[in-house]
Amino acid sequence: MTRRPLPNRVAAGLRLLICGVNPSPASAAAGVGYARPGNRFWPAALAAGVVSADRDGDHALHMDRVGFTDFVARVEADASKVSNDELRTGAVDVERLVRRWQPAAICFTALGPYRVAVNRHAIAGAQPQPFGGRPAYVMPSTSGRNAAVSLATLTDHMRHAATLADTAAAAGENAQWCSAMGxxxxxxxxxxxxxxxxxxxxxxxxxxxxxxxxxxxxxxxxxxxxxxxxxxxxxxxxxxxxxxxxxxxxxxxxxxxxxxxxxxxxxxxxxxxxxxxxxxxxxxxxxxxxxx
Structure with missing residues (x-):
């Protein structure tokens, strides 16, 4: 099996799984996603309380229970050059990953690629259908090139994604409680x-x-x-x-x-x-x- 340039960071009991498009050269070199200068994922995630350390994927995984993956594994400086076929194939792989690890929820950090890969009618926010059996949230791209969307807006989206994850986890616990106690x-x-x-x-x-x-x-x-x-x-x-x-x-x-x-x-x-x-x-x- 070909090794991913930027390996998935996943584990059991994830609060939230973050799915991007593909790793940039900066991310592949740093060994952590969203490392390209100007990308606002980490500032938004920190401000929203989703992660507690900046640009530290291992800390996010083990301390914050936040995992990371991408639709496409290959390194590409320009995400727009990732083909539609690559995105659709990648979505199948990500769905398989979600069904295996069962995060409380999954957050996709690029609306356009999600529309190509999963649902062409999608709008930003909590999605009407689960992805891989788990609640899904889609937010605008955190890339610095997406200047039309402010850091404050991205932070709000991250906060809503975390709330969806926490609510979904509590819902599952409620059902498990009923099953166990009753x-x-x-x-x-x-x-x-x-x-x-x-x-x-x-x-x-x-x-x-x-x-x-x-x-x-x-x-x-x-x-x-x-x-x-x-x-x-x-x-x-x-x-x-x-x-x-x-x-x-x-x-x-x-x-x-x-x-x-x-x-x-x-x-x-x-x-x-x-x-x-x-x-x-x-x-x-x-x-x-x-x-x-």
């Missing part, structure tokens, strides 16, 4: 986790793992009759057309039985804990309520 043998899709049947009291029947989950697909896989419970980790879903009430910042939980009106009760996590405490009841630590 003894539920749930099933995992790219965008949601769901139980094959109704779960016990205080446990959701489904947990969203991506901000743009396909609601119809998810509801088709769970018992969505009266009393069903869904934890929307991203607080963006509106399930009301499907028979759910949108309550408590999109965190739904049902009680095990109906009230005197024949209705199921719904609680926000804090209110539920207060009611349990008042009644002398306690359940396992409610990590399900942790909001990213």
């Amino acid at each position: 003894g539920v043998k749930g099933e995992w899709a790219d965008t949601y986790w769901h139980a094959p049947g109704r779960t016990g009291e205080f446990y959701p029947d489904a947990v969203t793992l991506h901000p743009t989950v396909d609601v119809d697909e998810m509801l088709a896989r769970i018992d969505a009759s009266s009393g069903a419970s869904v934890k929307d980790s991203f607080a963006t879903l509106d399930l009301e057309p499907h028979g759910f009430d949108v309550l408590f910042d999109a965190v739904w939980v049902r009680t095990a039985s109906a009230n005197e009106k024949g209705e199921f009760d719904w609680f926000q996590g804090a209110e539920l804990e207060e009611q349990l405490a008042a009644g002398g009841r306690a359940i396992a630590p409610l990590r399900i309520w942790v909001k990213p």
Whole structure:
């Protein structure tokens, strides 16, 4: 196998995987991505709190849990000379990398090449579909040649990408918590986790793992009759057309039985804990309520 001029920096448990276009001669010589003078990746990443040391890929990997890869391995001073075929082939390799290492999220640092390689209709921001099964964020190029985009804007994009990663990680932990504490043998899709049947009291029947989950697909896989419970980790879903009430910042939980009106009760996590405490009841630590 041909050795990459700038090796991938990946490991298990990544908070964020950064994907560029290809290494520049400066990056290949320095052994770290985005090393070309004028590139604003590191200033933006530092300002956003994504990394804690400047131009140090090993520190980013081991201390900040931020990894690095590129669509194309070959060194090229002018990224515009990377062919469309190279980008599309590289996207397949990056997707394989993502599925293997499962970062909390992946951030692509060049919108134009992403449009060529993955989705020609993409716009900057969180993407509607996962990439390699993980949430994806696309931002404008950090190259100094992209002068139309300010450092402040790039910093905001980096911050949003990190928030997406942290929220996705918490969503996965919520689903794992439910599975472990509730003894539920749930099933995992790219965008949601769901139980094959109704779960016990205080446990959701489904947990969203991506901000743009396909609601119809998810509801088709769970018992969505009266009393069903869904934890929307991203607080963006509106399930009301499907028979759910949108309550408590999109965190739904049902009680095990109906009230005197024949209705199921719904609680926000804090209110539920207060009611349990008042009644002398306690359940396992409610990590399900942790909001990213």
